[in-house]
Amino acid sequence: MNQSESEHYMDLALEEARAAGLIGEVPIGAVIVHDGQVVGRGHNLREHSQDSTLHAEILAIQEACMTLGSWRLEDCDLYVTLEPCPMCAGAMINSRIRRCYYGAPDPKAGAAGTLVDLLSDQRFNHQVEVVAGLKQAEAAGLLQNFFRGIRAKRKAAKKARQEGSA
């Protein structure tokens, strides 16, 4: 996999992340690639679904399993804009993902090296190769803008409440 190819797939994951942001979800996106084809994609849908399991990676893995007709995603690479949490890292181990490219590290829940390192733990029956920091600035920027927007909205709402009760 050369640099421009992996950047292209991360661009698709960033597109997914922006799709999440547009509907008010934390902007995280993922795609899965098999033999040069995108076989699964997903973006965070936790709030719209009110389902805690619907992270970008889980949706992408479920779609890839359906596309390939198998729970074994053995020659598949997963691209995700934010370092996976334990649930999503565990799902990658369970589905035998070959390689995980991620954008920004996650200091709060990162399970691919930041808080724990599940993907390279030799005690599990599969290890996932990790490439960290691909298009990190862009992935982190999306998240920063999203949370900045939320804080601005909260501040404006508070100001409006204070003015209303004055």
Added chain:
Amino acid sequence: MNQSESEHYMDLALEEARAAGLIGEVPIGAVIVHDGQVVGRGHNLREHSQDSTLHAEILAIQEACMTLGSWRLEDCDLYVTLEPCPMCAGAMINSRIRRCYYGAPDPKAGAAGTLVDLLSDQRFNHQVEVVAGLKQAEAAGLLQNFFRGIRAKRKAAKKARQEGSA
């Protein structure tokens, strides 16, 4: 929660596990209880669905989220016959499950104390209390019988092939 109540809910999880075994899936089952009511249940469906994410706990969590209309399962307890893998332990953290009762430990993928201990890791934003070994013998027995049956079938098939080619 008294002993007989928690045993009753583990019996329901064991029922789910048997339902999985009856259709040839590895017999693992889970239920989620909120305020004395079962709000989610599930059994392993990996082979039938060919979806690596469809473990008993994930299905039970998804159903509980739907039942309660929220991704936050804050006062919910999850009963599962086998110690959760990293994916399922991560899903419990993500959904703020209060307590996890499990039956048999899993030496190959246990993420609630056996290989890793995700549920009590203070660095994540939620911890899940763990009660291990509830109805352990029964849960382990189901799994042992299942794998014994598979080995017997394989042996019989091999013998039939050898006799056929003799």
